[in-house]
Amino acid sequence: MIAAVLPLALALVAAAVLMNLLRLLRGPSALDRVLALDTLYINAVAFIVLLGITLRTSLMFEAAVLMAMVGFVSTVALCKYFLRGDIVE
Amino acid sequence: MADTTLAPLIEFLIAAFLLIGAAFIFIGALGLLKLPDFYMRLHAPTKASTLGVGGTLIGSAIYFTATGGGISLHEILVTFFLFMTAPVSAHLMAKTALHLGVPNVSGAKERAQGTPTPGGESARRSDAAPPASRPDVTG
Numbered sequence: 001m002i003a004a005v006l007p008l009a010l011a012l013v014a015a016a017v018l019m020n021l022l023r024l025l026r027g028p029s030a031l032d033r034v035l036a037l038d039t040l041y042i043n044a045v046a047f048i049v050l051l052g053i054t055l056r057t058s059l060m061f062e063a064a065v066l067m068a069m070v071g072f073v074s075t076v077a078l079c080k081y082f083l084r085g086d087i088v089e
Numbered sequence: 090m091a092d093t094t095l096a097p098l099i100e101f102l103i104a105a106f107l108l109i110g111a112a113f114i115f116i117g118a119l120g121l122l123k124l125p126d127f128y129m130r131l132h133a134p135t136k137a138s139t140l141g142v143g144g145t146l147i148g149s150a151i152y153f154t155a156t157g158g159g160i161s162l163h164e165i166l167v168t169f170f171l172f173m174t175a176p177v178s179a180h181l182m183a184k185t186a187l188h189l190g191v192p193n194v195s196g197a198k199e200r201a202q203g204t205p206t207p208g209g210e211s212a213r214r215s216d217a218a219p220p221a222s223r224p225d226v227t228g
Contacts, residue, residue: 002095002152005104009111009145016118016138023121023130031186032127038178039121039134045167046114046142049149050107058153061163068167072174079181083188 006054013047034078041071099155103148110144113137126194127186135179143168 020043024036045064052060077087095103120133146164153161 001097001100001104002107005108009107012111012115016114019118019122029127029189029191031182031189031191032130035127035131035134035182036121038182039118039138042134042138042142042171042175043114043118045171046110046138046145049142049145049164049167050111053107053149053152056156058157058161058163061167064167065163065170068170068174072170072178075178076181079178079185083181083185 002053006050010047010050010054013043013050016043017047031082034075034082037078038071038075041067041074045071095155099151103152103155106144106148106151110141110146110148113141113144115141117141127191128183128193131179131182131186135175139171139175142171146171 017040020036020040024033024040027033027036045067048060048064048067052058052064081087114137117134117137120137121130124130124133146168150161150164150168153164
């Protein structure tokens with residue numbers, strides 16, 4: 001049952017990543033692009049986890065942890081830049 | 090290989106978590122693409138995608154606990170970290186959007202008619218409106 005569900009889940013997350021990329025290209029304001037990047041790293045974490053189940057390796061979770069931490073820091077840095085005009089005050 | 094080692098109930102549970110999580114991620118990205126406003130677009134993925142990633146990670150945790158022998162705690166770490174950081178980043182983006190005066194749907198309509206908007210901080214940014222016109226924005 002997992003072997004039947006996994007390609008469907010991978011296809012759904014890949015379609016979500018493509019829609020995020022479309023919003024990243026289209027976004028009217030810069031904050032739309034920041035939001036698209038934020039959603040993109042969250043969906044990439046889910047994609048890496050699904051890929052880890054598909055390949056039956058638990059090596060992917062360090063990559064997932066690193067992407068979650070670096071993505072959050074990058075979102076905060078971009079929001080601070082747009083809010084104050086500078087990242088480190 | 091996984092079909093022979095797992096119990097059917099565990100396998101059904103993993104498949105349900107993975108499918109529900111992927112469906113929530115898809116719905117969140119659809120909302121990010123289709124909704125007409127930045128604040129609505131902020132609303133869609135910060136809730137639906139976070140729940141979807143949570144479901145996917147719970148399914149993965151059950152899978153690697155059932156097959157790998159020990160209790161797998163990496164997914165719980167990622168879930169905890171994402172559930173802590175997603176509201177913080179959403180709040181920061183909403184605050185930055187209010188600060189920059191990103192237009193919303195109703196605010197753009199009311200601003201076209203010439204009345205001050207209840208949520209429009211762009212009035213301060215564009216033409217220095219008096220602060221009495223927006224009494225309850227600066228929370």
